[in-house]
Amino acid sequence: MAEEKSLNFLEEIIEADIKSGKHTEIATRFPPEPNGYLHLGHAKSICLNFGLALKYGGKTNLRFDDTNPVTEETEYVESIKGDVQWLGFTWAQELYASDYFAQLYEFAVTLIQKGLAYVDDSTSEQMAAQKGTPTQPGTNSPYRNRSVQENLTLFADMKAGKYADGTKVLRAKIDMAHTNMLMRDPVIYRIKHAHHHRTGDTWCIYPMYDFAHGQSDSIEKITHSICTLEFVPHRELYDWCIENLAIYPSRQYEFARLNMTYTLMSKRKLLQLVTEKHVSGWDDPRMPTLSGVRRRGYTPEAIRDFCDRIGVAKRDNLIDISLLEFCVREHLNKISARRMVVFDPLKVTITNFPEGKTEILTSENLPDNHSDLREMPFGREIYIEREDFMEVPVKKYFRLSPGQMVRLKSAYIIKCDEFIKDAAGNIIELKCSYIPESRSGSDSSGINVKGVIHWVSADKAVPVEVRQYDRLFTVEDLSTVEDDFRNHLNPNSLQVVPAVFAEPEIVNAKAGQHFQFLRMGYFCLDRDSTSGKLIFNRTTTLRDMWAKEVKK
RNA sequence: UGUCCUAUGGUGUAAUGGUAACACAGCAGAUUUUGAUUCUGCUUUUCUAGGUUCGAAUCCUAGUAGGACAACCA
Numbered sequence: 001m002a003e004e005k006s007l008n009f010l011e012e013i014i015e016a017d018i019k020s021g022k023h024t025e026i027a028t029r030f031p032p033e034p035n036g037y038l039h040l041g042h043a044k045s046i047c048l049n050f051g052l053a054l055k056y057g058g059k060t061n062l063r064f065d066d067t068n069p070v071t072e073e074t075e076y077v078e079s080i081k082g083d084v085q086w087l088g089f090t091w092a093q094e095l096y097a098s099d100y101f102a103q104l105y106e107f108a109v110t111l112i113q114k115g116l117a118y119v120d121d122s123t124s125e126q127m128a129a130q131k132g133t134p135t136q137p138g139t140n141s142p143y144r145n146r147s148v149q150e151n152l153t154l155f156a157d158m159k160a161g162k163y164a165d166g167t168k169v170l171r172a173k174i175d176m177a178h179t180n181m182l183m184r185d186p187v188i189y190r191i192k193h194a195h196h197h198r199t200g201d202t203w204c205i206y207p208m209y210d211f212a213h214g215q216s217d218s219i220e221k222i223t224h225s226i227c228t229l230e231f232v233p234h235r236e237l238y239d240w241c242i243e244n245l246a247i248y249p250s251r252q253y254e255f256a257r258l259n260m261t262y263t264l265m266s267k268r269k270l271l272q273l274v275t276e277k278h279v280s281g282w283d284d285p286r287m288p289t290l291s292g293v294r295r296r297g298y299t300p301e302a303i304r305d306f307c308d309r310i311g312v313a314k315r316d317n318l319i320d321i322s323l324l325e326f327c328v329r330e331h332l333n334k335i336s337a338r339r340m341v342v343f344d345p346l347k348v349t350i351t352n353f354p355e356g357k358t359e360i361l362t363s364e365n366l367p368d369n370h371s372d373l374r375e376m377p378f379g380r381e382i383y384i385e386r387e388d389f390m391e392v393p394v395k396k397y398f399r400l401s402p403g404q405m406v407r408l409k410s411a412y413i414i415k416c417d418e419f420i421k422d423a424a425g426n427i428i429e430l431k432c433s434y435i436p437e438s439r440s441g442s443d444s445s446g447i448n449v450k451g452v453i454h455w456v457s458a459d460k461a462v463p464v465e466v467r468q469y470d471r472l473f474t475v476e477d478l479s480t481v482e483d484d485f486r487n488h489l490n491p492n493s494l495q496v497v498p499a500v501f502a503e504p505e506i507v508n509a510k511a512g513q514h515f516q517f518l519r520m521g522y523f524c525l526d527r528d529s530t531s532g533k534l535i536f537n538r539t540t541t542l543r544d545m546w547a548k549e550v551k552k
Numbered sequence: 553u554g555u556c557c558u559a560u561g562g563u564g565u566a567a568u569g570g571u572a573a574c575a576c577a578g579c580a581g582a583u584u585u586u587g588a589u590u591c592u593g594c595u596u597u598u599c600u601a602g603g604u605u606c607g608a609a610u611c612c613u614a615g616u617a618g619g620a621c622a623a624c625c626a
Contacts, residue, residue: 067625071625128623133622135553182621187624192624208625230626261563315558323575323576329588367586413585450584451585452585516586519588520586
């Protein structure tokens with residue numbers, strides 16, 4: 001039976017609203033500002049907003065909050081749309097706050113007419129001084145009592161471009177002694193002679209967030225306007241505008257934004273990493289951006305699962321990045337074709353295997369599907385992973401060591417007869433013998449070995465580049481660092497291995513395809529690849545109990 | 553010395569006045585032709601003090617702790 005899954009606080013509110021008849025269907029919106037790329041924190045918001053509408057039979061608009069022409073660009077609009085689609089959601093309408101500029105202007109005029117807004121000539125410094133502090137009330141601006149008619153004329157002149165940037169603003173007339181700083185006559189319109197990415201030079205005055213967001217919600221009849229906790233103090237102003245304009249009463253609800261260990265979710269700081277070239281770009285696979293994790297090989301399914309598991313609440317949180325890794329491993333395990341790739345090769349000569357002979361073996365692409373096979377060449381000389389041999393094995397080591405046997409995955413059992421060192425004492429080659437009756441799938445040898453290792457044919461292997469990523473920062477909780485966050489970047493967050501040795505099948509890898517390199521991790525083709533040089537990003541490692549055992 | 557928000561294992565999230573649970577992480581073990589996957593078991597929790605109540609994680613009061621708020625940013 002469908003077990004009763006507990007509701008988060010927003011679902012409770014919505015169910016109560018539906019039950020009471022306040023709403024018969026709901027409308028939400030995802031309102032990014034097009035001034036940066038979307039990150040995992042946005043994914044939480046996207047999954048929430050679209051998920052709620054999906055669950056309760058409503059719709060979600062994609063609305064760009066583009067009220068500041070100075071920072072916003074079309075490039076960002078395009079990336080945001082692509083990211084939302086990639087995550088798997090479809091918006092009802094693609095809208096822009098700038099679509100409402102004319103309407104918003106009329107709303108401002110209405111406020112002036114009602115004596116609830118005035119044009120202020122104070123400088124920003126003067127206004128800051130008038131503002132007071134959280135513990136001290138502010139003082140009224142000398143321009144606060146201009147007549148309605150004068151305000152109307154001045155505001156029209158602002159719109160007409162008669163004044164320079166910063167010389168005048170329109171402020172709501174509320175209460176300079178209000179305990180909520182945002183209610184102390186907030187600026188609602190400012191002059192910016194700037195080119196807007198959509199409206200061009202039509203406007204030289206632009207509404208502030210607080211005078212655009214709630215009204216946009218109202219125009220679209222958004223029932224539940226969901227935002228992050230830092231907007232809690234704005235709710236009072238949000239409601240004030242709606243009430244005094246007597247427009248559709250959208251309601252704002254706030255949830256705690258996503259924080260994760262060893263990374264950060266600040267668009268401003270992420271932009272800094274990009275512009276200062278600490279990373280290769282917004283889609284650098286180490287970035288927590290959606291374009292970054294996508295390039296890294298994370299799947300939308302995994303991200304949605306992650307957003308589902310982290311839940312929604314109002315308390316500050318710091319999610320362990322290992323939960324994200326768990327989600328991606330869980331999905332990738334099901335869909336990733338297996339390949340054998342040797343990273344740090346040690347040559348093995350199989351002394352009783354005929355010289356010059358190549359035998360074609362098969363192996364499953366997915367562990368449980370024995371009909372979906374690929375072919376692998378096997379020969380007298382192969383490479384195995386250097387760490388799969390130990391001259392003097394530690395306890396519980398069940399790979400190769402002198403005199404010991406191991407299974408070559410999907411091939412034969414081999415026994416180490418001899419190892420060869422160079423003058424410096426490094427092991428450079430193993431001489432092994434194979435058990436012909438132990439061939440995978442038709443093993444009649446009766447030998448049971450515990451160790452199974454991956455391998456590639458030495459002369460048929462294809463060299464490819466591998467990029468291994470680690471956490472971007474070395475500290476768990478970036479919010480606690482006192483100094484500059486850039487001081488805590490992990491210098492080893494990217495390790496490039498220019499040539500690892502892959503089984504020949506790898507040349508058929510396609511963009512967007514996910515692989516598990518056996519025992520090494522999950523990988524995907526990077527877009528920097530060329531036909532002559534394939535490059536793979538390590539999405540994440542496999543869980544490694546042996547590594548933990550060794551540590552002890 | 554203001555207003556607002558929040559407080560449940562290591563990390564998250566449930567429990568909606570009636571036996572504090574689930575996931576991740578951690579630790580053991582079983583299985584395994586990936587030391588993967590899968591499976592089993594275990595450790596660990598209601599900020600403090602009062603109050604209401606037969607009964608409080610839940611309601612009330614106070615305290616404590618953390619966070620937000622003084623951009624012509626969103």
